[in-house]
Structures are given as structure tokens and as C-alpha cells.
Amino acid sequence: MARRGDTIELAVLGLLHEGPMHGYELRKRLNLMLGWGRVLSYGSLYPALKKMLRANLITEVAATATPTSRRPRIVYEVTEAGNAEFQRLMSEVGPTAWEDDNFDIRFAFFSSTDMEIRLRVLEGRRSRLQERLQRVQDELERTQAEVNRYAAELQRHGVESVEREVRWLSDLIRAERGDVTPAPSASPPSPARVVGGAGIPPTHD
Amino acid sequence: MARRGDTIELAVLGLLHEGPMHGYELRKRLNLMLGWGRVLSYGSLYPALKKMLRANLITEVAATATPTSRRPRIVYEVTEAGNAEFQRLMSEVGPTAWEDDNFDIRFAFFSSTDMEIRLRVLEGRRSRLQERLQRVQDELERTQAEVNRYAAELQRHGVESVEREVRWLSDLIRAERGDVTPAPSASPPSPARVVGGAGIPPTHD
DNA sequence: GTTAGCATGTAAGGAGTTACATGATTTT
């Protein structure tokens, strides 16, 4: 089962899945990817890499020798076992998949999964958020008595944000469902809808 | 200095500031207040309360005896020292005040602080978010090469969310300056902005 | 030549979760 701490592991496997990399770069990419919350420190990345080495999920490879410099940097690569583990973790649908942090990571690597899984994760995430919303709104109705202005404003803003998130997920789900058949002709962006990258055709990379 | 773990302490002091309460209820209110992220467990709340008791920030008081039931529940109350500490923590402007978690707590208890502090915290928070935005966008321009669709969509959504947050803060700051009660984005088209000669000199952003 | 950033690590410790343990009270 995917415990909480497997987040780094999944992230590392996912990034290395796109090509070999050394620790320092790994950390930068990770922080860019999840940089909205806490920042990953070396103190957790390097030990995690060591652990993954021991578990045989990744291996060290010779650093690409740039003509001029041969600085000691350790480049990592996923093993076959590592790829299998990555697939396994990505295929896990269940609570752990749609918790805040885990969801982001999974989403970022969606290209490496089946649409079926994607849909299940997106829908799970949406349900989770809707539950929260419901719970908070129930609670507010019962307890609304003595909340101060600022606390109330914080609540309001929170609810609004989550509702936004739900809409985002709904758009993505619709996009996944609608793009089942690959359209050969580049579809001209028909609606003026803001969905941004709405399309997201299922690219198998 | 306010270390990370003072978050619970501040929250407890803030809630008790509004009236005595027992642990169980404290936890519920806290989770409702910050319930968007992690949920506070008894395993951290009760030890925190004990610690605060020892530090003399709170005291036990006799449970309000509901006619029918006299269930053993321990009601806490802030001491004078506790209130002093609360004021001290709330007045602390600085990085710790505008980190994600700390900001929310502080904001929720804004009613208990001066407008000057409020403005400083709001502006600090906004700067922080803008820095992040800048950093990410710089990074994206340099590294934009090989990001996959989903990772890109996640980025886009993240940026949009933070931009929203910045607008929210700007509205709040404007409201504080104009001495308007905070009801920013949700408010119907307000007739005219109150353009008072606000006492606070417009701190340049 | 010196500052800034690249690059890798370790040790100690903090903060909070999980799981365990217990029992009273209200609701169905």
C-alpha cells in the first residue's frame, strides 16, 4: 500500500521515467512541480535516493562527460523494477491517490497511465473535494452563530477555491471522456471557454 | 520567535480568546477553520494543551454543568499570560506570519489585532505569493522545453490559483485602507468606493 | 580572487500522525 512517504519515491520514479538525472536537478524539478507548498530539502531527497538504490529501483550511471568539466555528479536511472513499481503506484486507485499531495504528483505523470485510471483518479479527487465542501457547509449551518468577520471571510474564500477546483476537475473529466477517439484533424479551439489546455489529448509518450 | 510548532498554540489561544472550550470542541473548530489541508489529531492537540497548561498559558475551569449530564470534560480558559502571548504572536510581523499555515490562522483572528498589523501581514503575504509566481514563471521560460501536457496543465492551474489569491489579498488590503468591511469579491457592485483620507500612508507595494 | 551557485551528503531533532486504550452519553 502506498504510505505517505512514498510521495518522494513516486515523484523520483516519475521524473527519471522521462530521462536520467542527478539529485540536484531532481530537487529543482520537484520543487518547480510542487513548489506551491513546502520545498523539498536535500535532507530528505538524498536519503530517499539511497534507499531507492538499495531497493534496486534506480541505479547510478556514469555522468555524461561534458567535454570541459567532469564534476562529480551522480546520475540516476530507473531500473526495470523501478518502472514496474512506478506503474504499480500510478495504477493504485484509492484514498491515497487523491489526497492533496499525492494527487498533484499523480496528475503530473498522467501521461504514463491509462485513461481509465486517469478518470478514476480525477473522479475520486472530485468526490473528495465535494465531501469536504458538504461537510463544511453542514457544519457552518449548525454553528454559524458566533464566527467573526475575518474567520467568515476565510471560510468563504476557502469554499470558493474548492468550488473552483471542482470545476477544474469537471472540465478535465469531460475532456478525458470527449477525447476518446483521436481526432486526426487539429481541432480548432471552438469555444471561447477558458479551460486553457482543455484538450489534453491522450498522448502516449 | 514563532517556530513552526507554535501554530497549534496560536490557534488554541485564539479560539479560547473567544471563550472557554474543551479539547474536543477545540479540535472541531480548528478542523473547520483549517480543514482544507490536514486534520489535527488528538495525538497532537492534547499534548499541546498539557504543554500550555504547564506554561501557564491556559487553565482548567469547572465544566459548565448541564442539568442532566456531568460528563467529565475539561474546559480550558486563557490566563492573562496566555492573552499576552497571544497578542505577542499576533503582532509578530515577519516571514513566519505569511507562511501558508500561519497566515490562515493569523487571518482568522485578525479581529484581535490592529489594522496596522493586519495590513503588514496582508502585504507580506501578497509579496510572498508574487515572488513565488515570479520564480515559477522565470523558471518556466528557461526550462519550458520538455514538459508534458499534464504537468503543464497543473502548472497553469497553479499559477491561476495563486493569481486569484493575490487578487483576493489586494481586495482585502484595499478594504482595510478604505476602512470598508471586508466583503470583497462576493459583494454586489458597490456604488462608490469610500475614498477616505485613510490615516495609513500608502505603503508602496 | 572572491562571490555565487552547483553538487552531495549526515546528524539531530521537531512536529504531528497512527494506533492503541478507555469509557460515557445520545440517538436509532
Add this chain to the structure above:
DNA sequence: AAAATCATGTAACTCCTTACATGCTAAC
């Protein structure tokens, strides 16, 4: 009578951050 939920706690454990330690390389 059972189930839910109120109510309080403790112990072990996990994950991660902070701070320390080291040295290379690019740019100014």
C-alpha cells in the same frame, strides 16, 4: 440493545526540516 459520537488520553513511529560539513566550478 446497538451504533454513533462524545471525550480524553498515551506510545511508537514516520517523515521531514534544520543545521552542519565539504568541495567543485563559473562568473565578475
